[in-house]
Amino acid sequence: MLGDVIVRADDQAYLNVLRNFRFKRVTEADISTLSSRSIKLVSPEERVGFLDAAVIFPTNEECDSYARRKIRKLQVPVLRLAPVNAASTVNDLLVYEGAKVQIITNISVRAGLTNECLARIIRSVFFKQKTYPDFIILQVEGWTGPTIFGGLPVKVQYIYQNHQKQFPIKQAIGQTLHKNQGKTLNKLIFNFTAIERFPNYSYTGLSRVRNLQDLLIGNNFLPLTRFRGCQDFQRGFDIQIQELRRLGFNIDPNTSTLTDDDTSN
Numbered sequence: 001m002l003g004d005v006i007v008r009a010d011d012q013a014y015l016n017v018l019r020n021f022r023f024k025r026v027t028e029a030d031i032s033t034l035s036s037r038s039i040k041l042v043s044p045e046e047r048v049g050f051l052d053a054a055v056i057f058p059t060n061e062e063c064d065s066y067a068r069r070k071i072r073k074l075q076v077p078v079l080r081l082a083p084v085n086a087a088s089t090v091n092d093l094l095v096y097e098g099a100k101v102q103i104i105t106n107i108s109v110r111a112g113l114t115n116e117c118l119a120r121i122i123r124s125v126f127f128k129q130k131t132y133p134d135f136i137i138l139q140v141e142g143w144t145g146p147t148i149f150g151g152l153p154v155k156v157q158y159i160y161q162n163h164q165k166q167f168p169i170k171q172a173i174g175q176t177l178h179k180n181q182g183k184t185l186n187k188l189i190f191n192f193t194a195i196e197r198f199p200n201y202s203y204t205g206l207s208r209v210r211n212l213q214d215l216l217i218g219n220n221f222l223p224l225t226r227f228r229g230c231q232d233f234q235r236g237f238d239i240q241i242q243e244l245r246r247l248g249f250n251i252d253p254n255t256s257t258l259t260d261d262d263t264s265n
Helices: 011-022 028-035 045-049 062-073 201-206 232-247
Strands: 055-058 079-081 094-095 100-103 118-125 135-140 152-155 157-160 164-166 169-171 188-190 215-217 248-254 257-260
Touching: 011 028, 011 201, 028 215, 055 062, 062 094, 062 169, 094 169, 100 135, 188 201
Parallel strands: 055 188, 188 215
Antiparallel strands: 079 094, 100 118, 100 169, 118 135, 135 152, 157 164, 248 257
């Protein structure tokens, strides 16, 4: 997992934190800055501004676990759709008004309704079936075309993915970093891992937002030793340096100075 080659931030103090993560020179001051954005420390009024923020976890299992905990706390009617003869509940689809979901198949490439599109559930529509809705009406991000019942109808049918029957949409209350790589987010709730499980996971995640005030940390336990001397953290840094050099840059790891390798002009 490789982060952006060039750090972009509007907040100079946050930019310095990102640079230190990028070049593996994280300090106690960086950890203190990030810890101040713990979701447990900010005011309830500020947390309201993050109700629609992307919540990033390192694995799909953690995303699903987080989503189920959040849904259990909702006091709204929830329709559970389970694939027939499923061995477990891992692929169950929990349907309720306003649910944040992700399309996991290419419904219409020409219309832009492709894998990884985000949407919200408006309602379920029953025509013939009694147990399952025939369609789920979605409000798809960025969609400006025609709508039916206030949104886009998606047929409730099985698709095969990883040799399993699944529905064409899945919950997106929690998301992996892979789904957000390359994006700039307005708001982000970021969850660190106990160890750097993926190369540059921390830097890539933190750099999804440009200002510290647009970030909340889901886990406030951030000791400096989590990053200093960690082989996985070093490995992510080394991959970053190799990619920069492949792109034609000379880099001094001690000063983080980048220069164009082409001096012929």
